Amino acid sequence: MTKTELADRLRKAREAVGLSIGEAATRLGFGNYQTLTNIEKGEREVKASELTQFAKTYFCSLNSLLMGEDIPQPAVHFLWRRAPSERKAEIEASIKHRFEEYHLLEKLLGLAEEGSGVMISILPADIRTAYQVDALATKVSNLLNLGSRPALSLQKVMEQMLRTKILFVKLSEFGSAASTVHPEFGAAIVVNSEEAPWRINFTLAHELFHIITWNTFSPSDLEQSEALFKDIEKKAERFASTLLLPESVVREELNARINEHRLSFSDIVDVARDFGVSTQALLYRMANMHLIEWDKANALARNDELMMIDRRIRRDVDYEAPSSERFMLLAVKCLRKGLISRGKFSELLDIDRADIDEFLEYQGLSEVEGESIEIMAS
Amino acid sequence: MKLWLLDADVIIKLLEIDVFDRLVAMHDLYVTSTVVDEVKYYRRGGQKFQVDFRQQYVDSGLMTETTATAEEMQEVLRRLPVLRRQGVHAGEIESLAVLVRQDDLILCTFDAAAIRALPFLDVTERAVSAERLMQTSGLTLSPGFKLDPRLSESYFRSNIEHGLREFVCTQNIF
Numbered sequence: 001m002t003k004t005e006l007a008d009r010l011r012k013a014r015e016a017v018g019l020s021i022g023e024a025a026t027r028l029g030f031g032n033y034q035t036l037t038n039i040e041k042g043e044r045e046v047k048a049s050e051l052t053q054f055a056k057t058y059f060c061s062l063n064s065l066l067m068g069e070d071i072p073q074p075a076v077h078f079l080w081r082r083a084p085s086e087r088k089a090e091i092e093a094s095i096k097h098r099f100e101e102y103h104l105l106e107k108l109l110g111l112a113e114e115g116s117g118v119m120i121s122i123l124p125a126d127i128r129t130a131y132q133v134d135a136l137a138t139k140v141s142n143l144l145n146l147g148s149r150p151a152l153s154l155q156k157v158m159e160q161m162l163r164t165k166i167l168f169v170k171l172s173e174f175g176s177a178a179s180t181v182h183p184e185f186g187a188a189i190v191v192n193s194e195e196a197p198w199r200i201n202f203t204l205a206h207e208l209f210h211i212i213t214w215n216t217f218s219p220s221d222l223e224q225s226e227a228l229f230k231d232i233e234k235k236a237e238r239f240a241s242t243l244l245l246p247e248s249v250v251r252e253e254l255n256a257r258i259n260e261h262r263l264s265f266s267d268i269v270d271v272a273r274d275f276g277v278s279t280q281a282l283l284y285r286m287a288n289m290h291l292i293e294w295d296k297a298n299a300l301a302r303n304d305e306l307m308m309i310d311r312r313i314r315r316d317v318d319y320e321a322p323s324s325e326r327f328m329l330l331a332v333k334c335l336r337k338g339l340i341s342r343g344k345f346s347e348l349l350d351i352d353r354a355d356i357d358e359f360l361e362y363q364g365l366s367e368v369e370g371e372s373i374e375i376m377a378s
Numbered sequence: 379m380k381l382w383l384l385d386a387d388v389i390i391k392l393l394e395i396d397v398f399d400r401l402v403a404m405h406d407l408y409v410t411s412t413v414v415d416e417v418k419y420y421r422r423g424g425q426k427f428q429v430d431f432r433q434q435y436v437d438s439g440l441m442t443e444t445t446a447t448a449e450e451m452q453e454v455l456r457r458l459p460v461l462r463r464q465g466v467h468a469g470e471i472e473s474l475a476v477l478v479r480q481d482d483l484i485l486c487t488f489d490a491a492a493i494r495a496l497p498f499l500d501v502t503e504r505a506v507s508a509e510r511l512m513q514t515s516g517l518t519l520s521p522g523f524k525l526d527p528r529l530s531e532s533y534f535r536s537n538i539e540h541g542l543r544e545f546v547c548t549q550n551i552f
Contacts, residue, residue, distance in 0.1 A: 343467025
């Protein structure tokens with residue numbers, strides 16, 4: 001590798017994330033942009049510690065910078081609820097890199113070839129009406145054995161059974177989520193980690209609809225036609241609502257609380273909490289189940305008293321930051337099997353080197369494989 | 379006199395079990411630039427302590443900072459199997475690159491992935507466990523500290539054997 005080859009890779013990596021020389025130099029901690037210009041011209045040696053910083057800033061692996069042999073992958077097409085208005089290339093590069101790292105863990109463990117996705121072929125005509133979307137949600141719920149409280153198991157089922165890669169990232173300015181189905185790393189969803197747990201459940205169900213219908217409506221068609229995008233978003237909302245709030249069990253729970261055709265605000269919040277959804281989501285579900293009028297649902301969704309009760313009842317909910325359990329378990333498994341180093345592990349999970357042991361202990365996990373036992377032939 | 383190259387986890391662990399400063403006083407210790415940047419904290423007695431490693435140990439002349447070139451790091455990656463390349467962090471790659479370049483150094487690590495990479499670089503005999511380093515130095519643990527099994531010679535040896543098996547398989551010797 002010549003200095004020019006490395007310089008060329010560094011320049012391309014910077015351009016891929018849409019950073020100017022000045023912006024990149026600042027993020028890399030260079031005193032002035034001239035240092036980076038000289039590096040990109042191959043006129044200045046790059047130190048090992050600087051290479052680490054380059055890989056971090058440009059969301060790529062050290063391997064790709066040094067070896068330049070990353071297999072060219074098809075571009076990732078993210079379907080955003082609301083696309084980032086600024087720094088889109090950089091944000092998408094960062095998310096793509098994290099999904100690539102996730103996929104690397106699967107490859108190291110020999111899991112990359114395992115099946116993924118719901119094997120349902122859907123035509124646009126299959127989900128033309130709201131009732132058809134409801135039927136699809138019921139079918140998916142049955143296929144995945146989601147039971148009467150789907151929100152309680154949805155993330156786990158999507159990660160373990162569908163092999164959907166779910167990552168939680170602070171997305172505050174960029175809407176709540178994005179999804180993609182990539183030929184190399186499969187179905188992947190990025191969710192705003194700052195959302196409340198019940199909103200995250202709804203987001204996952206919403207994005208599941210996009211994943212299932214990924215081949216039904218091409219993402220570029222959705223981006224080009226606002227009307228089509230709005231229609232599909234509406235359908236995704238309907239799908240999420242029906243999936244997380246199965247009609248018969250919701251009716252059962254509500255009927256048990258209805259007294260002389262009336263339901264208290266506290267009962268509404270209790271039922272929503274029981275199903276792991278927001279109070280608003282339950283209200284709209286009640287409207288599409290014809291239990292209340294849509295206008296009433298809209299008014300209640302903005303009712304101060306109801307929202308105050310909602311906040312009071314949910315105050316005790318544990319707001320532990322959401323995380324991808326599967327990603328963490330794969331990383332631990334790779335560490336335990338000596339497939340990734342401790343430095344890589346701390347980088348993947350964004351924890352300090354000194355905290356690795358405590359992290360593993362807190363999660364009830366171990367770095368050591370332990371003795372193996374003989375299993376009788378069955 | 380042996381010259382020791384320490385990786386980040388070993389340094390953190392030895393700080394944790396309170397033998398690091400005694401080791402520093404006894405030997406010529408080397409550390410790579412990436413590792414210097416990685417050692418920021420250590421834990422002892424349930425508390426987390428911050429350490430300005432560069433100032434305390436490098437700038438003060440107690441340890442020698444060394445660095446690898448991009449070409450040397452590339453050479454390490456080139457000799458590793460494709461997937462293993464991506465599983466090893468920059469800090470470990472730089473330490474391995476320095477070890478390959480400077481044959482008077484002995485690496486001390488307990489990182490399984492780094493130990494398993496040694497046979498691919500033909501430097502298996504120039505690396506040791508933390509237990510061995512401590513024994514060589516005549517160091518014993520302070521009262522109340524127990525040796526972490528990962529620092530043991532047996533953990534190190536089992537990973538070396540694993541790496542050797544993997545190396546043999548990739549060379550298609552059989």
